[in-house]
Amino acid sequence: MMLRKKFQLLFLLLLISAPLSAxxxxxxxxxxxxxxxxxxxxxxxxxxxxxxxxxxxxxxxxxxxxxxxxxxxxxxxxxxxxxxxxxxxxxxxxxxxxxxxxxxxxxxxxxxxxxxxxxxxxxxxxxxxxxxxxxxxxxxxxxxxxxxxxxxxxxxxxxxxxxxxxxxxxxxxxxxxxxxxxKREKRAKPIVVYGSSIVNGASPSRPGLMFTNIVARESGWPVVNFGFSGSAFMEPEVFDFLAEIDARAFILDPIPNSYNLGDEIVKRACNGVKKLRKVSDAPILMVEAEVPLDTMFRKKRCMDYVNGNKRFYEAYKKLRAQGITGLYYLPAKEMNFTEESMIEGTHPNDFGNRQYADAYLKKIKEMFNGMQARGGASRARVRK
Amino acid sequence: MMLRKKFQLLFLLLLISAPLSAxxxxxxxxxxxxxxxxxxxxxxxxxxxxxxxxxxxxxxxxxxxxxxxxxxxxxxxxxxxxxxxxxxxxxxxxxxxxxxxxxxxxxxxxxxxxxxxxxxxxxxxxxxxxxxxxxxxxxxxxxxxxxxxxxxxxxxxxxxxxxxxxxxxxxxxxxxxxxxxxKREKRAKPIVVYGSSIVNGASPSRPGLMFTNIVARESGWPVVNFGFSGSAFMEPEVFDFLAEIDARAFILDPIPNSYNLGDEIVKRACNGVKKLRKVSDAPILMVEAEVPLDTMFRKKRCMDYVNGNKRFYEAYKKLRAQGITGLYYLPAKEMNFTEESMIEGTHPNDFGNRQYADAYLKKIKEMFNGMQARGGASRARVRK
Missing domain, CATH: 2.60.120.260 (Galactose-binding domain-like)
Structure with a gap:
C-alpha cells in the first residue's frame, strides 16, 4: 500500500518534471x-x-x-x-x-x-x-x-x-x-598535487569537501589533481608527466601507498625531485602519510606509516644536503589528526580532509610568504 | 596480469586466514x-x-x-x-x-x-x-x-x-x-532520543561518529536511540512507548520530518510532552531542525525548516505557559552549523554530527547542572 502510494507520487513527479525539463x-x-x-x-x-x-x-x-x-x-x-x-x-x-x-x-x-x-x-x-x-x-x-x-x-x-x-x-x-x-579556468599557474586515494578524493562526504578542492577555493589558485588510488608509487614516468607542467608548486604526497617500498622510497623520491628541479624552480612540498590516531590499541599498524614517513624524511634531508633548494616538508604531526579524523584508518573523513587542507594551506602560505586570501565562506575547522 | 596477481594474492590470504579463523x-x-x-x-x-x-x-x-x-x-x-x-x-x-x-x-x-x-x-x-x-x-x-x-x-x-x-x-x-x-549496559537511567533519519544515524562516516553515540560516550550515560528515518511525525503512539521508559531525560528532535505539519506540530508536541510529564519528572529537551547553511543561494528551501522550527517554539512557549516544568529548548542557531556541516542539505556529515553532539551535550549539562565527564579521547571539534 505504502509502496503503491510511492509509485503514484513518483509518476506524478515525472509528469510534473517532464515539461519543466523541456x-x-x-x-x-x-x-x-x-x-x-x-x-x-x-x-x-x-x-x-x-x-x-x-x-x-x-x-x-x-x-x-x-x-x-x-x-x-x-x-x-x-x-x-x-x-x-x-x-x-x-x-x-x-x-x-x-x-x-x-x-x-x-x-x-x-x-x-x-x-x-x-x-x-x-x-x-x-x-x-x-x-x-x-x-x-x-x-x-x-x-x-x-x-x-x-x-x-x-x-x-x-x-x-x-x-x-x-x-x-x-x-x-x-x-x-x-x-x-x-568560463575558462583562472589564468594562474596551478598547484600540482601527486598522491594516493586520499588526494584522489577519499573519503569526505561530498566532492566540494575533498581537501584539494578546499585548497583551490581557499588559496584562490587552481589545483591539478593527480591522486591515483592505491597506485602512488613514484615511478619515473610519473615525474615525467609532472615535469611537463608549468606549476606554481609541486606537492608530493605518495607515502600512503609507497610506505612499504623501503630503500626505494629514498631513491624514487630523490630522483623524482631532481627531475622536477631540472625544469622548474617552483617550490616542492613533500608530505608525510597521515598517521591514524588509533595508536592506543593498534600501535603496530600505525608504525607501518611511521616507518614509511622516516624514509621520506631521509630523502628530504638527502636532497637538502645535495643542495636542492625550494624544498618544503610537511610532517604527519602537523595535520593535527584526532581519533575522529578517519573513516577506517586509511582514509580521512570530513574532519581529516579539513585537517589536510589546513596543513597544506599553512605550508603553501609559507612557500609563498603569504597568499591571496579567498573563500571566506562559513567553514568548519578542527582542533584537538 | 594485474588482476591475476590480485587473485593469487587473494587465494594466499584465504589460505592464511582460514586456519586463523579456525x-x-x-x-x-x-x-x-x-x-x-x-x-x-x-x-x-x-x-x-x-x-x-x-x-x-x-x-x-x-x-x-x-x-x-x-x-x-x-x-x-x-x-x-x-x-x-x-x-x-x-x-x-x-x-x-x-x-x-x-x-x-x-x-x-x-x-x-x-x-x-x-x-x-x-x-x-x-x-x-x-x-x-x-x-x-x-x-x-x-x-x-x-x-x-x-x-x-x-x-x-x-x-x-x-x-x-x-x-x-x-x-x-x-x-x-x-x-x-x-558485559551488560551500565546501570544508569538512559537519555532517550526521539527523532528523524539524523538521530537514526545519517550521515557521519562511521557508526561511532553518530551524534547519539558521541553523546553516550562523552556524557557517560546510556542513550536509547529512537531515530526513525523519514518517519518522525510525533504520533500519539510514539509518546505511548516513550512514556514507558524510566528515562534520565527525553530529547524530542522530530522537526526535520515534522516541519511541514503546520498546526499539527503545536498540537502533537504539546500532547506528547504532557503525556510524558504525566508519568515522569525527567527533563525534556525540545530540539529544532538544523537549518542548512546554504542560505545564500537556496533561501526558500531553508525557510521550510525555519517555519517548522517556529511552530515547535510555539509549542514550547505554550507548554511553559501551561505550567509544564523541566522543559528545555535547543534552537537551531546553537548547533553552530557552517557551510561544511552537511552532505546534501538534509543530513549532517561528520562536522554536523559533531556539532549536534556538542549542542546536545551542552544542554544535557545545563539540565543536570553539570555531568560526569567521560571520554577524554582525542577528538575533533568544530568552530566557525
Missing part, C-alpha cells in the same frame, strides 16, 4: 569551445580534448595500467559558469558502475555546486537530495536558486565533478531565456 | 545470557529478547508501518565486552541489501569498535579496511591489538552496531584461550 536550455562544456573544452583543474586541457580524463593518450603505454585507468576519473575537475537562472540542472553519464564501501555515492560519483559572492568567495549550494538515477545517467536539480543582493544579474558557479568515476558526458541545464556562459 | 572462539550476545541478551542501548531489553530490534512486538499494530519497519534497524545498539585477545573478529548477517546514496556502507551497515583506557574513556580502534563480504555475511578483523600499560590483562570494548540495517545474528571472535566476557 523548458531548459542545456549546455555542454564541449559546445562552442573552440579547440579547448570548458574544463577547469586539468593540465594539457587542449591536448586532452573532449573528455574528462587527466592524462594524455601518449602516456598510456608509459605509466602503469593502474595509473592509466585511474587517470580516466574526473578527480579535481570542475566546470565554471555564470548564470542568472532560477533553476540549475546537471545531467551526466557515468562510465563506471559499482561503488566503494568506505565512501558515500554522493562523493565518489556525485557533483557538488558552489556559487560566488560579490568578492568571488565560493559558497555551498546544497542539492537537498534532488537527484535522479536512471541506469548510468544521473540528474541533479537545484531549484529556487536565490541570488544575493547585487548579484541578481547573474553569478559565477563552480561545479565539482565526481572524484571516483569517469564522466562520459555532462550538461548543465538552465531556464529557457536565462543567461548562461561557461 | 583458532578463534566465537561468542554471541545471546549465549549464556539468561533471559536477557547482552545488548546495550535499548529499552525493554528482556522483553525484546533474542534479536536486535528497538520496539516490542506489541507495538507492531500501533505504530505506523514505517516506524515499525525502522524499529528493526540496530541504530544506537552496541555490544560491550572485555577481552585480552590479540585479534578480535566480528561476524554478522545483514537483514537488508542495498544502501543509501548519501551514506557510506561503512556507516549504514558497518560496525565500529572502541576500547576503554584505565579511566573508562573510550578510544577508537580502526578496522584499517579489513572487512570481508560474502552474500549477506560481513566479517571485520582487528588484528595485532596492542594493550596499553596496565591493561595487558584485558580491557573493555564497545562495538557499535549498524544504524541503517537489520542485524540478524552477530558473533565476536577472539584467540583460542583468550579471556572473553560480555
Amino acid at each position: 523548458q531548459m536550455q542545456w549546455h555542454s562544456p564541449f559546445d562552442d569551445c573552440g579547440d579547448e573544452p570548458f574544463l577547469c583543474g586539468r593540465a594539457w586541457n587542449k591536448e586532452l580534448g573532449l573528455n574528462f580524463h587527466r592524462l594524455p593518450e601518449r602516456y598510456k603505454e608509459k605509466v602503469t595500467q593502474n595509473v592509466w585507468g585511474l587517470s580516466q576519473l574526473s578527480a579535481g575537475l570542475s566546470l565554471r559558469f555564470t548564470t542568472d537562472s532560477k533553476m540549475i540542472k546537471v545531467k551526466y553519464v557515468l562510465g563506471q558502475k559499482g561503488g566503494y564501501l568506505n565512501m558515500a555515492w554522493l562523493n565518489h560519483s556525485g557533483v557538488d555546486l558552489y556559487g560566488a559572492d560579490a568578492k568571488g568567495g565560493l559558497h555551498w549550494v546544497g542539492n537537498h537530495m534532488e537527484w535522479h538515477l536512471s541506469g548510468d545517467t544521473v540528474e541533479f536539480t537545484y531549484r529556487d536558486i536565490s541570488y544575493p543582493k547585487g548579484l541578481e544579474g547573474g553569478t559565477e558557479f563552480r561545479l565539482y565533478l565526481p572524484p571516483y568515476n569517469e564522466v562520459k558526458n555532462i550538461e548543465v541545464g538552465v531556464d529557457n531565456g536565462a543567461k548562461f556562459a561557461y | 583458532q578463534m572462539q566465537w561468542h554471541s550476545p545471546f549465549d549464556d545470557c539468561g533471559d536477557e541478551p547482552f545488548l546495550c542501548g535499548r529499552a525493554w531489553n528482556k522483553e525484546l529478547g533474542l534479536n536486535f530490534h528497538r520496539l516490542p512486538e506489541r507495538y507492531k499494530e500501533k505504530v505506523t508501518q514505517n516506524v515499525w519497519g525502522l524499529s528493526q534497524l540496530s541504530a544506537g545498539l552496541s555490544l560491550r565486552f572485555t577481552t585480552d585477545s590479540k585479534m578480535i573478529k566480528v561476524k554478522y548477517v545483514l537483514g537488508q541489501k542495498g544502501g543509501y546514496l548519501n551514506m557510506a556502507w561503512l556507516n549504514h551497515s558497518g560496525v565500529d569498535l572502541y576500547g576503554a583506557d584505565a579511566k573508562g574513556g573510550l578510544h577508537w580502534v580502526g578496522n584499517h579496511m579489513e572487512w570481508h563480504l560474502s552474500g549477506d555475511t560481513v566479517e571485520f578483523t582487528y588484528r595485532d591489538i596492542s594493550y596499553p600499560k596496565g591493561l595487558e590483562g584485558g580491557t573493555e570494548f564497545r562495538l557499535y552496531l549498524p544504524p541503517y540495517n537489520e542485524v540478524k545474528n552477530i558473533e565476536v571472535g577472539v584467540d583460542n584461550g583468550a579471556k572473553f566476557a560480555y
Whole structure:
C-alpha cells in the first residue's frame, strides 16, 4: 500500500518534471569551445580534448595500467559558469558502475555546486537530495536558486565533478531565456598535487569537501589533481608527466601507498625531485602519510606509516644536503589528526580532509610568504 | 596480469586466514545470557529478547508501518565486552541489501569498535579496511591489538552496531584461550532520543561518529536511540512507548520530518510532552531542525525548516505557559552549523554530527547542572 502510494507520487513527479525539463536550455562544456573544452583543474586541457580524463593518450603505454585507468576519473575537475537562472540542472553519464564501501555515492560519483559572492568567495549550494538515477545517467536539480543582493544579474558557479568515476558526458541545464556562459579556468599557474586515494578524493562526504578542492577555493589558485588510488608509487614516468607542467608548486604526497617500498622510497623520491628541479624552480612540498590516531590499541599498524614517513624524511634531508633548494616538508604531526579524523584508518573523513587542507594551506602560505586570501565562506575547522 | 596477481594474492590470504579463523572462539550476545541478551542501548531489553530490534512486538499494530519497519534497524545498539585477545573478529548477517546514496556502507551497515583506557574513556580502534563480504555475511578483523600499560590483562570494548540495517545474528571472535566476557549496559537511567533519519544515524562516516553515540560516550550515560528515518511525525503512539521508559531525560528532535505539519506540530508536541510529564519528572529537551547553511543561494528551501522550527517554539512557549516544568529548548542557531556541516542539505556529515553532539551535550549539562565527564579521547571539534 505504502509502496503503491510511492509509485503514484513518483509518476506524478515525472509528469510534473517532464515539461519543466523541456523548458531548459542545456549546455555542454564541449559546445562552442573552440579547440579547448570548458574544463577547469586539468593540465594539457587542449591536448586532452573532449573528455574528462587527466592524462594524455601518449602516456598510456608509459605509466602503469593502474595509473592509466585511474587517470580516466574526473578527480579535481570542475566546470565554471555564470548564470542568472532560477533553476540549475546537471545531467551526466557515468562510465563506471559499482561503488566503494568506505565512501558515500554522493562523493565518489556525485557533483557538488558552489556559487560566488560579490568578492568571488565560493559558497555551498546544497542539492537537498534532488537527484535522479536512471541506469548510468544521473540528474541533479537545484531549484529556487536565490541570488544575493547585487548579484541578481547573474553569478559565477563552480561545479565539482565526481572524484571516483569517469564522466562520459555532462550538461548543465538552465531556464529557457536565462543567461548562461561557461568560463575558462583562472589564468594562474596551478598547484600540482601527486598522491594516493586520499588526494584522489577519499573519503569526505561530498566532492566540494575533498581537501584539494578546499585548497583551490581557499588559496584562490587552481589545483591539478593527480591522486591515483592505491597506485602512488613514484615511478619515473610519473615525474615525467609532472615535469611537463608549468606549476606554481609541486606537492608530493605518495607515502600512503609507497610506505612499504623501503630503500626505494629514498631513491624514487630523490630522483623524482631532481627531475622536477631540472625544469622548474617552483617550490616542492613533500608530505608525510597521515598517521591514524588509533595508536592506543593498534600501535603496530600505525608504525607501518611511521616507518614509511622516516624514509621520506631521509630523502628530504638527502636532497637538502645535495643542495636542492625550494624544498618544503610537511610532517604527519602537523595535520593535527584526532581519533575522529578517519573513516577506517586509511582514509580521512570530513574532519581529516579539513585537517589536510589546513596543513597544506599553512605550508603553501609559507612557500609563498603569504597568499591571496579567498573563500571566506562559513567553514568548519578542527582542533584537538 | 594485474588482476591475476590480485587473485593469487587473494587465494594466499584465504589460505592464511582460514586456519586463523579456525583458532578463534566465537561468542554471541545471546549465549549464556539468561533471559536477557547482552545488548546495550535499548529499552525493554528482556522483553525484546533474542534479536536486535528497538520496539516490542506489541507495538507492531500501533505504530505506523514505517516506524515499525525502522524499529528493526540496530541504530544506537552496541555490544560491550572485555577481552585480552590479540585479534578480535566480528561476524554478522545483514537483514537488508542495498544502501543509501548519501551514506557510506561503512556507516549504514558497518560496525565500529572502541576500547576503554584505565579511566573508562573510550578510544577508537580502526578496522584499517579489513572487512570481508560474502552474500549477506560481513566479517571485520582487528588484528595485532596492542594493550596499553596496565591493561595487558584485558580491557573493555564497545562495538557499535549498524544504524541503517537489520542485524540478524552477530558473533565476536577472539584467540583460542583468550579471556572473553560480555558485559551488560551500565546501570544508569538512559537519555532517550526521539527523532528523524539524523538521530537514526545519517550521515557521519562511521557508526561511532553518530551524534547519539558521541553523546553516550562523552556524557557517560546510556542513550536509547529512537531515530526513525523519514518517519518522525510525533504520533500519539510514539509518546505511548516513550512514556514507558524510566528515562534520565527525553530529547524530542522530530522537526526535520515534522516541519511541514503546520498546526499539527503545536498540537502533537504539546500532547506528547504532557503525556510524558504525566508519568515522569525527567527533563525534556525540545530540539529544532538544523537549518542548512546554504542560505545564500537556496533561501526558500531553508525557510521550510525555519517555519517548522517556529511552530515547535510555539509549542514550547505554550507548554511553559501551561505550567509544564523541566522543559528545555535547543534552537537551531546553537548547533553552530557552517557551510561544511552537511552532505546534501538534509543530513549532517561528520562536522554536523559533531556539532549536534556538542549542542546536545551542552544542554544535557545545563539540565543536570553539570555531568560526569567521560571520554577524554582525542577528538575533533568544530568552530566557525
